[in-house]
Amino acid sequence: xxxxxxxxxxxxxxxxxxxxxxxxxxxxxxxxxxxxxxxxxxxxxxxxxxxxxxxxxxxxxxxxxxxxxxxxxxxxxxxxxxxxxxxxxxxxxxxxxxxxxxxxxxxxxxxxxxxxxxxxxxxxxxxx
Amino acid sequence: xxxxxxxxxxxxxxxxxxxxxxxxxxxxxxxxxxxxxxxxxxxxxxxxxxxxxxxxxxxxxxxxxxxxxxxxxxxxxxxxxxxxxxxxxxxxxxxxxxxxxxxxxxxxxxxxxxxxxxxxxxxxxxxxxxxxxxxxxxxxxxxxxxxxxxxxxxxxxxxxxxxxxxxxxxxxxxxxxxxxxxxxxxxxxxxxxxxxxxxxxxxxxxxxxxxxxxxxxxxxxxxxxxxxxxxxxxxxxxxxxxxxxxxxxxxxxxxxxxxxxxxxxxxxxxxxxxxxxxxxxxxxxxxxxxxxxxxxxxxxxxxxxxxxxxxxxxxxxxxxxxxxxxxxxxxxxxxxxxxxxxxxxxxxxxxxxxxxxxxxxxxxxxxxxxxxxxxxxxxxxxxxx
Ligand SMILES: [Zn+2]
Numbered sequence: 001x002x003x004x005x006x007x008x009x010x011x012x013x014x015x016x017x018x019x020x021x022x023x024x025x026x027x028x029x030x031x032x033x034x035x036x037x038x039x040x041x042x043x044x045x046x047x048x049x050x051x052x053x054x055x056x057x058x059x060x061x062x063x064x065x066x067x068x069x070x071x072x073x074x075x076x077x078x079x080x081x082x083x084x085x086x087x088x089x090x091x092x093x094x095x096x097x098x099x100x101x102x103x104x105x106x107x108x109x110x111x112x113x114x115x116x117x118x119x120x121x122x123x124x125x126x127x128x
Numbered sequence: 129x130x131x132x133x134x135x136x137x138x139x140x141x142x143x144x145x146x147x148x149x150x151x152x153x154x155x156x157x158x159x160x161x162x163x164x165x166x167x168x169x170x171x172x173x174x175x176x177x178x179x180x181x182x183x184x185x186x187x188x189x190x191x192x193x194x195x196x197x198x199x200x201x202x203x204x205x206x207x208x209x210x211x212x213x214x215x216x217x218x219x220x221x222x223x224x225x226x227x228x229x230x231x232x233x234x235x236x237x238x239x240x241x242x243x244x245x246x247x248x249x250x251x252x253x254x255x256x257x258x259x260x261x262x263x264x265x266x267x268x269x270x271x272x273x274x275x276x277x278x279x280x281x282x283x284x285x286x287x288x289x290x291x292x293x294x295x296x297x298x299x300x301x302x303x304x305x306x307x308x309x310x311x312x313x314x315x316x317x318x319x320x321x322x323x324x325x326x327x328x329x330x331x332x333x334x335x336x337x338x339x340x341x342x343x344x345x346x347x348x349x350x351x352x353x354x355x356x357x358x359x360x361x362x363x364x365x366x367x368x369x370x371x372x373x374x375x376x377x378x379x380x381x382x383x384x385x386x387x388x389x390x391x392x393x394x395x396x397x398x399x400x401x402x403x404x405x406x407x408x409x410x411x412x413x414x415x416x417x418x419x420x421x422x423x424x425x426x427x428x429x430x431x432x433x434x435x436x437x438x439x440x441x442x443x444x445x446x447x448x449x450x451x452x453x454x455x456x457x458x459x460x461x462x463x464x465x466x467x468x469x470x471x472x473x474x475x476x477x478x479x480x481x482x483x484x485x486x487x488x489x490x491x492x493x494x495x496x497x498x499x500x501x502x503x504x505x506x507x508x509x510x511x512x513x
Contacts, residue, residue, distance in 0.1 A: 069271045
């Protein structure tokens with residue numbers, strides 16, 4: 001299922017196309033946030049800048065889909081929920097490409113998967 | 129909220145039959161359940177001046193149901209967007225409308241063809257709208273069983289919650305449904321049946337997941353004074369609360385082993401003037417087995433992390449410390465998006481729950497989806513009075 005970027009997220013998806021995992025840094029209080037939107041939920045400042053992260057994260061949880069939840073996706077496949085190492089409050093989901101089963105708390109890194117000319121997606125693999 | 133305590137009442141409940149294919153429209157289902165609830169209360173459509181529902185674009189609106197029943201000039205409508213998390217907020221809003229005198233007799237309903245028309249499980253349907261979807265759907269993370277399985281896994285890895293804990297919930301609720309003539313699933317199951325059921329989204333098996341049901345359920349909300357003169361034993365709304373929680377967008381609840389109910393519960397109990405130890409029966413939103421485990425903790429029936437062993441200890445079964453989902457819940461009675469939990473709580477407090485009656489039940493808790501999809505939940509404390 002192709003993502004449909006909105007007016008808040010278009011720049012974030014463009015960064016992913018450049019193989020960058022970026023989050024916003026609030027110019028008011030320094031809090032890093034994801035997903036992209038205009039206002040900081042901590043201090044309400046509207047000024048911010050992009051910060052490219054190191055792509056490191058830790059596994060928070062995971063599932064293995066055994067049912068065909070979407071016509072385009074053949075089960076089984078594993079989806080992980082991760083918290084970024086540099087900003088544990090930033091939570092991302094993605095395909096697991098680790099081979100074996102994830103482990104809670106396991107360090108992982110982002111892998112950029114070029115689906116086609118217009119779309120790059122993020123997957124996660126063990127950081128070793 | 130204390131100014132609202134026990135000022136309104138649930139005077140009637142009504143159901144359609146539950147099935148996998150109702151063969152009729154959600155409008156027909158809504159009308160049938162509302163007429164049944166009014167009849168139960170000893171009222172007619174002439175008494176109705178408020179109509180409320182929650183829905184996700186999948187059902188007949190109050191503005192359609194009212195005229196269809198010949199209710200041409202209601203003084204209050206509520207067409208609440210949302211899923212299970214707002215189910216109990218609808219009754220809370222009706223409580224406000226009645227307590228404020230804006231309406232005197234409100235019918236709250238939920239009518240769905242969740243199996244034959246709009247499959248709640250998400251299989252084969254498009255992703256719902258919402259800013260978070262673009263960050264999840266491309267990875268095949270699109271449906272509620274996946275979301276709740278993700279949260280269940282986090283609870284398992286943090287607290288050692290086991291498949292057998294989830295399984296005991298499924299087994300207990302099925303045993304309750306065996307004693308409920310309305311229930312869709314009335315064949316007993318064993319732990320072996322649970323463990324042998326097929327994977328849906330690991331760690332969830334088929335028997336962790338609620339049914340997808342066609343059906344409707346309705347409730348009548350009126351003033352406490354008026355309810356005293358109606359047909360049925362009076363069930364007072366001691367407290368209604370809604371809110372709480374955090375969302376993916378607000379920065380994320382990093383630790384998902386705590387639900388929005390943890391923030392809501394103290395407010396709810398304070399409004400009712402009681403604590404969890406005074407609750408006799410609890411109808412707990414069970415879209416999945418895990419949803420019950422986390423709410424047993426967050427509504428204070430056991431310590432954080434103890435929900436699995438507590439559920440498996442027998443404490444939630446008949447004669448246990450806190451009988452839970454006495455009707456069989458969504459897992460085994462049917463899935464009417466929260467309203468059938470409230471209706472069962474009313475039955476228990478009136479003492480008309482038949483073979484599944486909790487002896488002497490005076491106080492009931494009924495809860496909504498604990499804020500894992502939209503960042504809020506809702507709940508009611510009801511009292512026989
Ligand atoms: Zn800030």
